Amino acid sequence: MSKITIKTLAKELKLSVSTVSKAMRDSHEISQETKLRVNELAKKLNYVINPYASSLGSKTSKTIGVVIPEVVDSFFALAINGIESVAQENGYHVLIYLTHESREKEQNILMDFESGRVDGVLMSVSRDTQDHLYIDELMQAGLPFVFFDRVFDDVETSQITTNDYESAYLATKHLLEHGCKEIMFLAYSKSLSIASKRLQGYTAALAEQGLVVAQQNVITFDHDFNASYLQLKGRLQEANRSDGVLASVEKLAIPIYQACEELHLSIPGDLQVISFSNLDTAAYLNPPLSTITQPAFEIGKVAATALMTFLKRKDSVQVKEEIVIPSTLVVRKSTKA
Amino acid sequence: MSKITIKTLAKELKLSVSTVSKAMRDSHEISQETKLRVNELAKKLNYVINPYASSLGSKTSKTIGVVIPEVVDSFFALAINGIESVAQENGYHVLIYLTHESREKEQNILMDFESGRVDGVLMSVSRDTQDHLYIDELMQAGLPFVFFDRVFDDVETSQITTNDYESAYLATKHLLEHGCKEIMFLAYSKSLSIASKRLQGYTAALAEQGLVVAQQNVITFDHDFNASYLQLKGRLQEANRSDGVLASVEKLAIPIYQACEELHLSIPGDLQVISFSNLDTAAYLNPPLSTITQPAFEIGKVAATALMTFLKRKDSVQVKEEIVIPSTLVVRKSTKA
């Protein structure tokens, strides 16, 4: 594109390219005066540094990779907002990749990162991913990772999550306190960190009342969505049918409403509902949905900040750091008063 | 990261680097046999090409820039899905930038593109943007642009939109046919392409009934959201209050519900509502929201495809090409039967 290079500036100013290069990067070893002259001419000539040449030389790209399952989801969309804002602030560029919950896609994306395309990665694991061999290799090779929301407990790096266990516990307890006897838990995966922690919270709340988790009350929506949906409906028609439900991810809230509509069940009369969700339409659903609202924007922001600070002190090795930002239970009308 | 370079392969195979380079890119001037040998060793050694060195040499980055106002919005989220899918298919990387409706941010982002960081850009204009001087310059300099949804009518390039005029016309007509006399139009900007086309459709439908657009029925939510919201509520309390409303973007649907709730107005009894929206909770709102559903994913996909095909034939100059993908009016309960 632009034909003027650092060489043009150097010639024009009777300086060496290296001086100009350093001046452009505001190096401390360049006099204030030269910096000014360089910047002035650069501006005048509309000079922009070639990022690829720069990356090649410096072995750093000023770009981060964001690898997430989905973007049509309030949580992830908000998280991206947070990430993008701190990236922009720090002069970083963000490359986005969607896995659509496929482990294979995720792996292909990560494999590309061996090329050094990104300086670091922000990631929320796909539903199908169980292990993290690829990731370990990349980390070993020196690529920094920060996980958010869906993390790996056994990876030595920063992980930003919400208080999954407590939130699920509180939500379940709320249902219990409002008369639910047969509470369902809708999961989205069996392996995901958030799935198990939320399930544990649910389990703990039941246990507190001397209840145990019934097989038929835990429905996992993974590969065959429709089959799971039918299972949900089935459970809602049994004699001893469920009277409360906790949806562990936003995507599962609407199916509950749909099932109730189809079965002419009333919420919260027949079934009380709470869902992890960042939907901003929650308050206007019929009935308004009680939610566990996650600090999605904040999580994205904190994750990106953690990565940025790590990238800044180039030395050092990554250490495990678990940051938990609490969610809030917002009670609306899908649960009884 | 990976220490093995094209040179390693060359040495190992007793070939020249240029041969290896060409083989890796599947050049026609390399024998099938050599290609095989090269690929084999590359795989074995886990060789990955250095994208930055490659970009520096070839003057092309295999990455596109996506510049949009927002991502916490069903339309844009779905569009990104479409874009990402075709990018991934074609081996392109996508750099994402959010303007948050600020012309200034948009400009800063675009200025960076002078550096050659991206091979092309996919863009939906920010609300505050009126002119396109910067964009013209970039296009002149050879950077391809494809606009989607929020476009510039007077720019010589591909533009992918939905049938804004007709959709708004149809929606308004629907309201009219169901008894509305005082229909409001909620805009999000005065200058945006979608704003004016949708307003025109609304205007045309009114005109057909011998009605003219009343000043107080068009409310533009731009800078001071709250002021506009108050204006909306005010209009809903006048003696001759509005009895129907068309929201020209998704973001404005919920405020209508909110206002009605606060004023104890019933939808659709007191006010019938239709909104441009891709909310998948639309059917479960109270009452279910009648929407003009845009082919968001498709728009993203088509826009990205247009850019890809353009990038493939490196020759040629960009030409104006307007692709319109129709929306559908989905009637639910926020309008009378």
Place this chain on the structure above:
DNA sequence: TTGAAAGCGCTAACAG
């Protein structure tokens, strides 16, 4: 079909 050489535009020691 393959190779040699000359960069792409910048950064990075190391001198001066």
Place this chain on the structure above:
DNA sequence: CTGTTAGCGCTTTCAA
């Protein structure tokens, strides 16, 4: 504080 000298790792002519 400034300049020199080598590259970074790949892509390109252009010869062979």
